Amino acid sequence: MIYSEDNHSWSYALFSAHLHRYMPRLKWEQHQFIYQQWCNYHLPKPLHSNLIWNTDAIESLPKAEPSILVLYHLGMHAYIPQILAENNIQFDILMDRKVFAKHQEEMSALRDLCHEKGTLHSFLMSDDPSVLLKARTTMRAGRHLLIFADGNSGTKDTLERKLKVSFLESSIYVRKGIAVLSFLLQMPIVPLAHSVKDGRYYLFMGEEIFRLSHESREDYLLRSMQLLFQFLANQIKDEPWRWECWAYLHVLNCYKIKSYITPNFSLKLAENIHIQLEERKGIFNRKYFCYQFE
Structure with missing residues (x-):
């Protein structure tokens, strides 16, 4: 109500x-x-469904070099790992331990489904001290790393430790873990989203983000996170109801009140x-x- x-x-x-x-x-x-x-x-939507997905736009991913695949909470985020698995895309998922525990049933179902396809190998926890080494192992094994850019996950950084980027008609403070991993592991970042037309769901990729030659660490962190949230803004500017996070931005420590x-x-x-x-x-x-x- x-x-x-x-x-x-x-x-x-x-x-x-x-x-x-x-x-x-x-x-x-x-x-x-x-x-x-x-x-x-x-x-809430059932994990198993008969939705029709068109994946032509991601057909290059199975043979692409390992990338950080970025998802957003846009309503179909629980399905996209399944779609990736069904298209023989090899990946691990990096997520918050509390989120994993809260959604244990869904995560177990996803693991079982993906294991049938031989695509999802493991869940990496963001608070694991060895997460960087495990992410490097993922990359060296030729697998992508799937991470959410938004939502209530990751470390509880203060505003001072976050990056301030433009978002829609204001600004938002975001965690820089995705960009840091990309910089340290030299992995490109690929944002993913979906659209719907005539009852069919279309999964597509945004433009690949990678470090430019001679680009400093700080410049790359800021530019890459800005591009990730510009991609998100483009998905919701005409359909704001698609973004789940409107309901809980106040607990994400992502803005300052004037x-x-x-x-x-x-x-x-x-x-x-x-x-x-x-x-x-x-x-x-x-x-x-x-x-x-x-």
């Missing part, structure tokens, strides 16, 4: 605040419709909405992420 009586849900309030932060040209009254689309789009003088909490302003927090009614300002109890 988006709201109960005149009280919007806390999840909707945060979703709307994040949407406004990165897409401020959207009218406030559009947010409820987009949120409902988002809720419907991200309903300082402000106490805002006007008048409900005559569209940015203010009724919500209930800790069983008390109040007003939430979606522009400044602040709350006032009634």
Whole structure:
């Protein structure tokens, strides 16, 4: 539910605040419709399905040099490893240990399915002190490394240890692990996404990202992460409901809230909405992420 009586849900309030932060040209009254689309789009889906996928755009991957394949939480991210496996693409997956534990059943099903194809060899954990050595082993064995660029995974770095990149109409602080691995292992980065047309799903690759000659480490880290999030922005700028992460950006430590003088909490302003927090009614300002109890 988006709201109960005149009280919007806390999840909707945060979703709307994040949407406004990165897409401020959207009218406030559009947010409820987009949120409902988002809720419907991200309903749980069975791991096994009869979806029709076109993979012509990735036909070069099985014989390509080992790359870091980057996924995003765009609704079909649970299926894409299966599609890669079905197309005989060899890969390991690097992910957060807590995420792996939370989705143990899905991960086990994915492992079983991929093992039937002989494609997924192992899961690497991001907090493993030897993860770099294991990633190097993956590369030397001729396998790709599959990693999510967004979402609640990876190390809990402070903002100071992250990279600030442009994203849609604002900026976002992102972890640089993908770029660091690419730099150290000299592996190119290949972003992956999907589109839908006439009931058919199309898996495609973005432009390959690699270090330029004489490019410094810091310049490459920033440029590569900027390109990865520009690719993501291009996928959601016209269909924002596709991105799962709108709901939990506040727990990813990926933005700074601007300082402000106490805002006007008048409900005559569209940015203010009724919500209930800790069983008390109040007003939430979606522009400044602040709350006032009634």
